[in-house]
Amino acid sequence: xxxxxxxxxxxxxxxxxxxxxxxxxxTGIRAGLQYFLFRNVPRDTNWMQxxxxxxxxxxxxxxxxxxxxxxxxxxxxxxxxxxxxxxxNDVTLGWLVRGMHRWGASCFIILMFLHxxxxxxxxxxxxxxxxxxxxxxxxxxxxMIEGFTGYLLPWDETxxxxxxxxxxxxxxxxxxxxxxxxxxxxxxxxxxxxxxxxYSLHMLAIxxxxxxxxxxxxxxxxxxxxxxxxxxxxAAGRERDGExxxxxxxxxxxxxxxxGSASQGVEK
Amino acid sequence: xxxxEKNRADHKRYKEDVKREGKPFFPYALFHDSFMQVVVVAxxxxxxxxxxxxxxxxxxxxxxxxxxxxxxxKADPGSTSFVPRPDWYYYFLFYLLRIxxxxxxVILGTVGIPTILxxxxxxxxxxxxxxxxxPLRRPVAMIAGILVIVAMGTLTWKGATAKEAVxxxxxxxxxxxxxxxxxxxxxxxxxxxxxxxxSGCLTCHVYTGSGGANLGAPELTAEGSKGxxxxxxxxxxxCPSCVTPGSPMxxxxxxxxxxxxKLATFLEASKGAK
Amino acid sequence: MQHSGRDNGIxxxxxxxxxxxxxxxxxxxxxxxxxxxxxxxxxxxxxxxxWIADSIRSKHPHLLEETxxxxxxxxxxxxxxxxxxxxxxxxxxxxEAGTLGLxxxxxxxxxxxxxGFMVAPAFQSQGKHDANVGPLDNFTGVPEGTFMVTTFLLRxxxxxxxxxxxxxxxxxxxxxxxxxxxxxxRCAHLGCPVQPSGxxxxxxxxxxxxxxxxxxxxxxxxxxxxxxxxxGAYDAEGNRTAGPPxxxxxxxxxxxxxxxxxxxxxxSVGTVxxxxxxxxxxxxxxxxxxxxxxxxxxxxxxxxxxx
Numbered sequence: 001x002x003x004x005x006x007x008x009x010x011x012x013x014x015x016x017x018x019x020x021x022x023x024x025x026x027t028g029i030r031a032g033l034q035y036f037l038f039r040n041v042p043r044d045t046n047w048m049q050x051x052x053x054x055x056x057x058x059x060x061x062x063x064x065x066x067x068x069x070x071x072x073x074x075x076x077x078x079x080x081x082x083x084x085x086x087x088x089n090d091v092t093l094g095w096l097v098r099g100m101h102r103w104g105a106s107c108f109i110i111l112m113f114l115h116x117x118x119x120x121x122x123x124x125x126x127x128x129x130x131x132x133x134x135x136x137x138x139x140x141x142x143x144m145i146e147g148f149t150g151y152l153l154p155w156d157e158t159x160x161x162x163x164x165x166x167x168x169x170x171x172x173x174x175x176x177x178x179x180x181x182x183x184x185x186x187x188x189x190x191x192x193x194x195x196x197x198x199y200s201l202h203m204l205a206i207x208x209x210x211x212x213x214x215x216x217x218x219x220x221x222x223x224x225x226x227x228x229x230x231x232x233x234x235a236a237g238r239e240r241d242g243e244x245x246x247x248x249x250x251x252x253x254x255x256x257x258x259x260g261s262a263s264q265g266v267e268k
Numbered sequence: 269x270x271x272x273e274k275n276r277a278d279h280k281r282y283k284e285d286v287k288r289e290g291k292p293f294f295p296y297a298l299f300h301d302s303f304m305q306v307v308v309v310a311x312x313x314x315x316x317x318x319x320x321x322x323x324x325x326x327x328x329x330x331x332x333x334x335x336x337x338x339x340x341x342k343a344d345p346g347s348t349s350f351v352p353r354p355d356w357y358y359y360f361l362f363y364l365l366r367i368x369x370x371x372x373x374v375i376l377g378t379v380g381i382p383t384i385l386x387x388x389x390x391x392x393x394x395x396x397x398x399x400x401x402x403p404l405r406r407p408v409a410m411i412a413g414i415l416v417i418v419a420m421g422t423l424t425w426k427g428a429t430a431k432e433a434v435x436x437x438x439x440x441x442x443x444x445x446x447x448x449x450x451x452x453x454x455x456x457x458x459x460x461x462x463x464x465x466x467s468g469c470l471t472c473h474v475y476t477g478s479g480g481a482n483l484g485a486p487e488l489t490a491e492g493s494k495g496x497x498x499x500x501x502x503x504x505x506x507c508p509s510c511v512t513p514g515s516p517m518x519x520x521x522x523x524x525x526x527x528x529x530k531l532a533t534f535l536e537a538s539k540g541a542k
Numbered sequence: 543m544q545h546s547g548r549d550n551g552i553x554x555x556x557x558x559x560x561x562x563x564x565x566x567x568x569x570x571x572x573x574x575x576x577x578x579x580x581x582x583x584x585x586x587x588x589x590x591x592x593w594i595a596d597s598i599r600s601k602h603p604h605l606l607e608e609t610x611x612x613x614x615x616x617x618x619x620x621x622x623x624x625x626x627x628x629x630x631x632x633x634x635x636x637x638e639a640g641t642l643g644l645x646x647x648x649x650x651x652x653x654x655x656x657x658g659f660m661v662a663p664a665f666q667s668q669g670k671h672d673a674n675v676g677p678l679d680n681f682t683g684v685p686e687g688t689f690m691v692t693t694f695l696l697r698x699x700x701x702x703x704x705x706x707x708x709x710x711x712x713x714x715x716x717x718x719x720x721x722x723x724x725x726x727x728r729c730a731h732l733g734c735p736v737q738p739s740g741x742x743x744x745x746x747x748x749x750x751x752x753x754x755x756x757x758x759x760x761x762x763x764x765x766x767x768x769x770x771x772x773x774g775a776y777d778a779e780g781n782r783t784a785g786p787p788x789x790x791x792x793x794x795x796x797x798x799x800x801x802x803x804x805x806x807x808x809x810s811v812g813t814v815x816x817x818x819x820x821x822x823x824x825x826x827x828x829x830x831x832x833x834x835x836x837x838x839x840x841x842x843x844x845x846x847x848x849x
Contacts, residue, residue: 040290041297053301057308077703081342088338095338099316103335107312109357120392120413123401127275130393137389144357151355160343161352161734165771168732169361171830172378174842181830182664182847189696190345191703193663225286230401236290237282346693346705347735348727348742351770365732366772371788372839374731374832468739468768471775471784483784518777520765522687523740527763 042228042236048122049226051115058108059214063207065101073153075199077192080155105147112140124227132220139213142206149202152195163198164190274399359427360420366430431478438465441478448476451537460534463527467520475538483516490540501532557593564589576665580658584650591646667848671697672797672804674752675710678720680759681803682712687778689725689738691760694805698755708794708805709738709767711778713819719798721819725767725780726792726808733831734771736791738764752802767791779814779821788834790814793823808849812836 005013024030072091074083087094116136119125125133152163167190171181186193228235269277291297315335322333344350354362361382368377388395396409403410442461446452451461464470470479474487496504500511505528508517520528564586571578631639675694684690689709696704706727713721729736742762749758766783767776775784780791790813795806810826812835826835833843 037294037298038292040286041293042286043289043291045297045300047300047304049297050300050304054304054308057305058312061309061312077343078701081339084339095320096313096316099319100312103315103319104312106356107308107315111308117413117417120409121403123396123403123406123409125393126396126399126401127272127393128279133393134390137386140389141386147355147357154339155343156340157343157347157350158340158353160345161347161350162354162358164728164733165352165354166358168831169365169378172375172732172832174375174379175844177379178830178833178843178846179664183661185664187663187666188847188849189704191697191700225282227282227401230403234289236285237278238285344705345703346707346727348691348693348707348737350735352734362771365786369773369784369786371782371786371834372837374786374788375839375842377786378732378832463741466739466741467765468775471739471768471773516783518766518783522765522778523763524685524687527741 036222039222041226042232044228044232044234044236045226046229048118048229051111051118052221055108055111055115056214056218058104058111059210061100061104062108065097065104066203066207068097069101070203073199075153075196077155077195080153080195084154084156105150109143109147112143116140122227122230129220129224129227132217132224135213135217135220139210139217142210142213146202146206146210149198149206152198153202155195160190163194167194271397271399278399356424356428359425360423363423363427363430366427438470438478441465445476449538449540451534454533454537456530457534457537460530460532460537463523463531464534467523467531472517485517488535489538492536492538493540496536498529498532498536501535502528505531555593555596557589557596560589561586561593576662580654584654588646588650595642664847670807672754672806673698674754674799675757675803675805676750676752676759677802678798680748680750681710681722682720684712684761685763687711687763688761689764689778691738691742691758691762692805693758695755707735709762709764710803711818716819722796722803723779723818723821724794724796724805726794727767728792728831729769729771729774730782730787730789730791730810730831731769731772731774731785734769736767736769736774736776738762739766739768739775740764779817780811781813788832788839789836792828810835 020030069087072083072087072094074080084098087098089095091097119133119136148163148166151166152159167181167184170184171177173180182188184194184197185191186197225236228237232238319333319335320338322335323338353359361377364381365374365377368374396406398406400406439462442458442465443452445461446458451457464475469475469488472483472485473479474485474489476489502525504511505520505523507519507521508515509519520531523531564582567582568579568586571580571582673694673696675692681690689711691707692710693705693707695701696706698704708727709723709725711723711725713723715721727736728734740763742760744760747758747760749756751757764778766778767780769775769785769787773785774782774787776787776791777783780793782788782790790811792808792810794808797804797806808828810829811823812826815822824836827846828849829835829843829846834840
């Protein structure tokens with residue numbers, strides 16, 4: 001650390017860091033990243049708490065593969081089915097992108113449910129994380145709607161008839177139901193307008209909502225912190241008997257550490 | 269101390285604990301996250317690959333592999349033989365709609381229960397306001413959670429395995445019936461069995477374990493052992509309520525004398541599954 | 543924007559008049575045109591918002607004065623200033639109202655056409671169109687009780703998307719006119735394709751082309767119809783016999799032109815009394831599947847979008 005750098009090295013370093021400094025001077029990104037990356041989380045977090053990141057990954061897979069699929073997909077009843085065949089059979093690695101989008105959707109839904117189950121098990125929806133939970137439920141609902149709108153796009157038998165039933169379920173709502181059904185169909189019957197509508201919803205409107213909500217969700221997670229497993233003997237925020245003084249073994253285990261370097265024994 | 273003050277004290281203590289004895293997010297927690305992210309992407313790519321290669325080996329693309337076919341038939345809005353099913357994560361709703369099989373309760377299955385569930389889910393943090401987080405000290409929440417999981421699991425499983433009593437699905441069961449009942453060598457009974465499967469009888473009657481018991485219809489697996497005779501069966505099929513007053517069974521006279529004879533022969537040949 | 547003076551604690555204001563006018567325009571619009579409804583509704587909301595903002599401002603002046611009007615020294619000083627005659631509005635208050643107003647105008651200009659564009663098709667009638675399914679002989683020269691599984695294009699200009707299947711039965715003659723029963727194959731529960739409960743004679747399938755495009759006819763002898771989704775079952779008149787369907791199967795009107803059968807508008811039925819040519823049918827406007835038409839629950843669906 002104390003080794004002195006040659007003027008040459010210093011020059012190179014300054015040149016390399018210049019863009020970073022330039023960016024940081026204008027955005028303050030360095031401090032933001034430092035806060036995000038080096039903030040402390042409870043030391044006893046476990047594998048179940050990676051489900052949120054896993055869900056986010058599945059969403060990112062959907063976003064990336066979806067954008068690529070949109071380059072080849074044609075949202076028109078006369079060519080949608082053929083364009084799916086074309087993607088699967090002719091386009092280089094088209095089967096992979098379509099397969100990832102198709103199976104990624106199932107993974108996304110499963111992971112959302114698992115993540116939700118974890119939060120429920122940990123009681124992590126309680127004060128002060130109620131809003132995080134509510135936004136999570138909205139994400140689940142939007143994710144399910146995303147699945148429903150995407151289901152029509154291949155324009156095969158299952159797609160068509162599942163959509164008929166799905167729209168009729170919406171139309172079953174009292175008073176405004178029939179109109180919701182008509183708006184979804186874009187007319188009295190399922191036709192070209194319906195497919196274009198579902199495509200637009202699936203491609204733009206709902207993903208936009210999902211991204212905005214995911215952003216708020218993550219902001220709240222970072223701001224409020226993640227919970228310790230409630231059964232952990234060293235859970236952050238645990239109740240102590242009487243006035244708290246760290247016990248000897250805990251003092252030995254964890255020292256107050258500067259950010260970026262962790263004491264030994266944190267990771268078991 | 270009010271519960272809100274306790275909550276605030278809890279969270280303050282949490283913040284202090286995390287600051288004093290927590291671990292930095294990077295790299296300790298993020299490493300676990302990254303590992304999981306790789307697993308997720310690997311699983312998705314793996315599923316896509318298995319789906320493609322097992323389905324394509326058979327040729328054509330519409331042949332199902334381990335994970336289903338690459339694509340189905342093109343949508344036919346005029347279909348009369350297709351059996352619609354939703355994607356798996358809507359199976360619970362699909363089966364819910366089958367449970368509410370009375371016209372007056374349809375709206376409960378379509379909008380009622382899903383809306384109530386969503387509202388309950390959204391309101392959960394305000395329903396369960398206790399500070400306790402340990403699962404073993406939250407019996408009500410845990411029991412409710414387990415019940416929901418079991419219910420959703422059961423509905424999903426029932427939805428995935430649901431069979432319909434329509435021609436296109438039931439007719440494939442005829443050889444099994446023949447083997448169980450031992451009428452495989454009787455062409456008239458075989459033709460009757462196919463008619464029986466096609467004509468929607470299984471909507472109400474149960475036959476060797478398939479079909480739905482509706483409108484109090486009797487099970488027909490051992491109908492032939494009642495000794496009613498072919499003539500009685502034909503008369504009954506022509507006009508059920510004439511033979512059995514008050515029977516809600518519709519008349520099958522439209523099938524024609526020839527077809528009714530086949531059906532009656534089949535019913536008389538059904539002596540009970542072995 | 544009248545802030546001056548108070549009688550009986552009620553500020554003098556023009557807001558209620560504007561609101562009433564807009565509301566009246568809204569009601570008139572319900573009769574005249576949807577466009578007027580949209581515009582008057584928007585104006586209603588704007589005036590309502592202004593009214594509410596105004597009354598909050600006059601009742602709780604401190605709410606806004608402290609934060610916005612930096613140049614006014616004490617909150618209490620604001621009231622006399624604004625009560626004075628002449629240019630009653632301070633610069634910041636004008637900008638505040640202006641910003642809100644411009645924002646509302648921009649939002650409206652963006653939202654009204656976009657939402658209207660999205661929603662309008664739901665309120666537009668599709669127009670009347672008949673589908674020619676070919677010569678009567680194909681339907682009449684069959685054994686009694688036969689339903690022809692008839693597949694045709696509902697809208698020739700839309701092509702395959704509008705392919706529909708109906709079950710057509712010849713009922714003999716009624717008052718020396720041929721009588722037909724034309725039953726839709728969409729389940730009255732949630733719209734799945736119902737199947738004939740009985741043998742379908744694919745060997746006797748007839749394909750023909752009329753001026754309405756391709757038509758296929760397959761004879762079948764069903765005792766009724768069954769739904770492959772949720773277990774609905776119907777008899778040969780389309781009446782529900784089991785399962786969740788809330789009414790009988792929808793039917794189609796028909797006409798006979800130059801010896802050919804034309805399928806017309808679809809309509810909903812509750813329960814059909816009687817059979818064949820003697821059936822007594824009460825017609826209802828076509829309702830989406832799952833919507834009651836003659837039960838007590840019909841009031842859940844009082845208005846239907848046009849078809």
